[in-house]
Amino acid sequence: MDEVTKVFTQIPEFLEYLGPECAAAIANAAPNDELDLSPKFPFLCSRRYADLIKKAAEPEALLREILPTRDELASVPGFVDDPVGDLPAGKADCVIQKYDRRALIVSTATCGARCRFCFRKNYPFQNIPDVARQVSDWLDTHSDIWEVILSGGDPLMLGPGEFRDLVEAIAMHSSVTTLRIHTRLPVMRPDVVMQHFELLRELPARFECVLVSHVDHPDELDEQSQMVFGQLRFSGWTLLNQSVLLKGVNNNAGTLEKLSRRLFEQGVLPYYLHQLDHANGVAHFEVSDETAKELIKEIRTRLPGYLVPKLVREIAGEKSKTPIL
Numbered sequence: 623m624d625e626v627t628k629v630f631t632q633i634p635e636f637l638e639y640l641g642p643e644c645a646a647a648i649a650n651a652a653p654n655d656e657l658d659l660s661p662k663f664p665f666l667c668s669r670r671y672a673d674l675i676k677k678a679a680e681p682e683a684l685l686r687e688i689l690p691t692r693d694e695l696a697s698v699p700g701f702v703d704d705p706v707g708d709l710p711a712g713k714a715d716c717v718i719q720k721y722d723r724r725a726l727i728v729s730t731a732t733c734g735a736r737c738r739f740c741f742r743k744n745y746p747f748q749n750i751p752d753v754a755r756q757v758s759d760w761l762d763t764h765s766d767i768w769e770v771i772l773s774g775g776d777p778l779m780l781g782p783g784e785f786r787d788l789v790e791a792i793a794m795h796s797s798v799t800t801l802r803i804h805t806r807l808p809v810m811r812p813d814v815v816m817q818h819f820e821l822l823r824e825l826p827a828r829f830e831c832v833l834v835s836h837v838d839h840p841d842e843l844d845e846q847s848q849m850v851f852g853q854l855r856f857s858g859w860t861l862l863n864q865s866v867l868l869k870g871v872n873n874n875a876g877t878l879e880k881l882s883r884r885l886f887e888q889g890v891l892p893y894y895l896h897q898l899d900h901a902n903g904v905a906h907f908e909v910s911d912e913t914a915k916e917l918i919k920e921i922r923t924r925l926p927g928y929l930v931p932k933l934v935r936e937i938a939g940e941k942s943k944t945p946i947l
């Protein structure tokens with residue numbers, strides 16, 4: 623493991639770190655003959671996430687999100703390299719615009735871990751140049767944009783200097799009133815979120831600030847995520863969460879109910895439950911629309927309305943997310 627960045631890039635080392643107490647969960651999530659030790663979409667997992675797996679009530683659920691299996695090699699009709707139409711919506715190398723007067727920035731290729739179901743696992747990230755300059759140039763000629771969404775990869779994986787440069791470049795454009803960050807780092811690398819904290823604390827004085835976390839399972843939330851969310855909330859950020867509905871991870875009402883309640887305890891409202899984006903190599907995570915609708919109907923009977931996420935699908939070329947129920 624790289625001691626500086628605290629990530630595992632080698633599966634045997636990661637499994638050794640998890641130790642014998644996780645052996646049964648590993649065998650359930652990825653039996654030996656199904657594990658892919660040299661996957662096309664490379665393995666990456668933070669030590670922090672490994673520690674969450676070790677203390678999880680359902681460790682195999684978290685392992686399925688992170689461990690590559692041979693299922694990823696299956697070629698399934700309808701599963702493609704660009705499932706959400708990022709490339710046709712590209713306006714500059716790192717700017718994507720799908721929706722009216724809002725723009726999304728692919729800030730970096732880097733993440734705190736690589737989710738096996740990632741919708742951008744085949745995205746041509748090598749094209750990303752000097753992001754701050756390019757975003758600033760693009761906004762110069764698009765004064766109708768009022769919301770900028772920082773996505774990736776994970777935008778908070780930018781170094782503190784690069785992240786500040788990017789945000790300051792956006793702040794120079796007075797039309798932009800809302801800054802949204804999509805991140806999985808409160809779960810994967812809370813230590814890295816804290817490295818940006820001085821700037822994150824300042825931003826609500828300039829923008830309406832929204833942080834949309836990506837949490838799929840209640841065992842991904844603990845006292846460290848709570849500390850990150852608490853500090854952001856105290857600084858004036860609106861906190862929402864989006865999850866992906868994933869077979870073998872969160873496709874039961876009990877897990878979804880617990881996820882919503884635990885998010886709320888940490889000051890975060892459930893926002894979207896996404897049906898799986900059909901990227902190549904992720905078909906084994908698919909949950910049918912019928913099952914998804916039944917799950918939402920069930921959790922509606924268990925939770926107040928504000929804790930029931932909207933069940934949606936992203937359809938390439940559509941002008942908004944498509945509600946399923």
Ligand code: SF4
Nearest residue numbers: 733736737740775806
């Ligand atoms: S954090 Fe997001 S962008 Fe990164 S691998 Fe996971 S789903 Fe993909």
